Amino acid sequence: MTAQAKLTETQTAILKAAARRPDGTIEPLPPTLRGGARVKVIEGLLARELIAKFHYPDRVEYYATDAGFAAVGRRRKLPAPVVPDPELEAAVTAAETKWQADAVTKRDAADGVQNLDPIPRPIRPGTxxxxxxxxxxxxxxxxxxxxxxxxxxxxxxxxxxxxxxxxxxxxxxxxxxxxxxxxxxxxxx
The missing domain is CATH 1.10.10 (Arc Repressor Mutant, subunit A)
Incomplete structure (x- = not known):
């Protein structure tokens, strides 16, 4: 679906605010937008594919899409390309190897403790x-x-x-x- 239809003032304000945020999220929405109006605005933006819905284990979030950025005359900022650093990569690999070796040693020690037979407590006389x-x-x-x-x-x-x-x-x-x-x-x- 295209974003050619005219946006409402509220939809425009939400998309402009999302375009200013580093992650492009539409939250927080204007405090005056509550209840059914909030649902209708979000549904309208979703129907036009100007925002996308993401499900997390504990919540749902909405983010502006490239079409949403374009609808308010903005372009999504792309992150700087990642340039690998060989020294950093070697240090990370060495640290991960050490952590794995330490984890095996600690797990083996813990398993040894758990496998010990419990010492039965004597029954206190007179109880x-x-x-x-x-x-x-x-x-x-x-x-x-x-x-x-x-x-x-x-x-x-x-x-x-x-x-x-x-x-x-x-x-x-x-x-x-x-x-x-x-x-x-x-x-x-």
């Missing part, structure tokens, strides 16, 4: 958790009701301690058995 473990080590094990009486905990707390601390953290093998009275007993094997 409620020690009471639960002691009760479960008996030949008949212990029911939730018994462990509740010994610790003063509620049933869900006792079951959580068995599942989280006893089984996972201290790596005990817990067996559950249903007795003749219908009560479930937990026993450490």
């Amino acid at each position: 409620k958790l020690a009471e639960i473990i002691e009760a479960m080590k008996r030949p008949g094990g212990a029911t939730v009701a018994e462990m509740m009486r010994r610790t003063g905990w509620q049933a869900h707390t006792v079951r959580g301690a068995i599942s989280g601390m006893v089984r996972k953290r201290f790596d005990y093998q817990v067996v559950t058995e249903k007795g003749a009275d219908g009560q479930r007993a937990y026993r450490i094997t």
Whole structure:
């Protein structure tokens, strides 16, 4: 589509402001341009291909195109050509090589630390958790009701301690058995 149609004052002001900015962005728009008017102006410029829409991970931005610059009688400033500097290139290559070697060394050291087996912490005697473990080590094990009486905990707390601390953290093998009275007993094997 061509930009031959007459631009509104607002569209002209937006494109002139974008042409003055180094990156050619249309933001910030005039503070008086809000809501639906803002949307209509942007849609009009997009339809005429005077601006381009760029999607970033966290936002959307609009930039003036070459046609947008031409519509307000401006030309896009081209950046100066890049002239490679052999000394700088050699220094960058050497630094990148050193960083990669250092990263491998640091990663290997970190992997070595992570592969160490954790030292199991002993269970402190006299704690409620020690009471639960002691009760479960008996030949008949212990029911939730018994462990509740010994610790003063509620049933869900006792079951959580068995599942989280006893089984996972201290790596005990817990067996559950249903007795003749219908009560479930937990026993450490």
